[in-house]
Amino acid sequence: MxxxxxxxxxxxxxxxxxxxxxxxxxxxxxxxxxxxxxxxxxxxxxxxxxxxxxxxxxxxxxxxxxxxxxxxxxxxxxxxxxxxxTGEIRGRLAVGAIPTVAAVNVPVALKDYRLRWPKVHITLTSAGSDDLIERVRRGAVDVAFLGLPLGAEPKGVQSLRLGGGELVAVVAPDHHRTETEVDLQSLADEPFIDFRAGAAGRAQSDQAFAAAGIRREVPFEVSSADFLVDLVRQGLGVGLLPAAYVPRFPDLRLIRLRDAPRRVEHLIWDNRPTPAATAFVELVRSPSDA
Structure with missing residues (x-):
C-alpha cells in the first residue's frame, strides 16, 4: 500500500x-x-x-x-x-474566522504569514464560533478566530485571548430614533435583526437582555454579518454588532448602549498543533517579532 x-x-x-x-x-x-x-x-x-x-x-x-x-x-x-x-515551515494552514473579527486584521495577518512562510498553503473559511471550535477539535481547521460572550471559554482546544469589546446598536440612516446613546430598555419595543438563536454570536445579546430583565422580539435571524447589515439598511430592525467592527459601514447610524452586551475574541488551535499552526499563533501573539 x-x-x-x-x-x-x-x-x-x-x-x-x-x-x-x-x-x-x-x-x-x-x-x-x-x-x-x-x-x-x-x-x-x-x-x-x-x-x-x-x-x-x-x-x-x-x-x-x-x-x-x-x-x-x-x-x-x-x-x-x-x-x-531544519528551520523551514511548510505544509498547510487552514484558518477559520467569524466574519466580525475586530481584534486582529486577519487579511494583514495572512499576508504577513505568507511573506514569512511562502511554502505553507493557506486556506480560509468563515463560520460561526461554535462550528469553528468543532472544526478545530476534528482537525479540519488548524487555527480559528472566535467571538464569545463574556466569561465563556472555548473547550477542548488551546486558546489565546485577543481582547474584548462592547456591542453597539446600528440602525438605518432614516431610523426614527435620534439618540446617540440609550439603554437596552429603551430598545425593548424595537424589532431586532440578530444571529440565529443558540449561536455564539447571538448569546451575548440574549444574555444582556436577560440580565436586564427585558424581553425583545427578533423576527429576523441571519447567519452572516453582511446579511444583518443589509436588513438594517432597509429599516427592518435594529442590529447589534461589535463597536470595533461597525466603522466598516459608515452609512449606518450607530447608537451606543449604556448597558451594552460584551464579547471576547479568541484565537484557538488544536492541542497538537502543526509547525505551521504554531508559527501562525506566534505571529498573532507577537506580530512585531514574527
Missing amino acids: ELQQLRYVVAVAETRNFTRAAERCHVVQSALSHQIAGLERELGARLFERTSRRVRLTAAGEAFLPAALECLEAADRARSEVAAA
Missing part, C-alpha cells in the same frame, strides 16, 4: 468521478484506475461501486476512507516536522 494510492482513493471519493480525480492528481485516468484496482486487490475488497452514471464508495470504501485520510495527514505532518526541525 502506497501513499499515492491513498491520495487517488481520496480524490475519487471527493470528486465522485475518476476523470476529475485524475485531473486533480495530474495523472492520466488509466494510471489512477490501475493503482486503485491494485489497492483493491491487495485489500481483497472493492472500494468503489462504478456505473456508467456515477461512482460511489462501497461499505468497504466508507470504512477505508477515514484511515486513508489519517495516513495522509500523518505523512504530511511528518514532512512538516522534519522541515521545521
Whole structure:
C-alpha cells in the first residue's frame, strides 16, 4: 500500500468521478484506475461501486476512507516536522474566522504569514464560533478566530485571548430614533435583526437582555454579518454588532448602549498543533517579532 494510492482513493471519493480525480492528481485516468484496482486487490475488497452514471464508495470504501485520510495527514505532518526541525515551515494552514473579527486584521495577518512562510498553503473559511471550535477539535481547521460572550471559554482546544469589546446598536440612516446613546430598555419595543438563536454570536445579546430583565422580539435571524447589515439598511430592525467592527459601514447610524452586551475574541488551535499552526499563533501573539 502506497501513499499515492491513498491520495487517488481520496480524490475519487471527493470528486465522485475518476476523470476529475485524475485531473486533480495530474495523472492520466488509466494510471489512477490501475493503482486503485491494485489497492483493491491487495485489500481483497472493492472500494468503489462504478456505473456508467456515477461512482460511489462501497461499505468497504466508507470504512477505508477515514484511515486513508489519517495516513495522509500523518505523512504530511511528518514532512512538516522534519522541515521545521531544519528551520523551514511548510505544509498547510487552514484558518477559520467569524466574519466580525475586530481584534486582529486577519487579511494583514495572512499576508504577513505568507511573506514569512511562502511554502505553507493557506486556506480560509468563515463560520460561526461554535462550528469553528468543532472544526478545530476534528482537525479540519488548524487555527480559528472566535467571538464569545463574556466569561465563556472555548473547550477542548488551546486558546489565546485577543481582547474584548462592547456591542453597539446600528440602525438605518432614516431610523426614527435620534439618540446617540440609550439603554437596552429603551430598545425593548424595537424589532431586532440578530444571529440565529443558540449561536455564539447571538448569546451575548440574549444574555444582556436577560440580565436586564427585558424581553425583545427578533423576527429576523441571519447567519452572516453582511446579511444583518443589509436588513438594517432597509429599516427592518435594529442590529447589534461589535463597536470595533461597525466603522466598516459608515452609512449606518450607530447608537451606543449604556448597558451594552460584551464579547471576547479568541484565537484557538488544536492541542497538537502543526509547525505551521504554531508559527501562525506566534505571529498573532507577537506580530512585531514574527
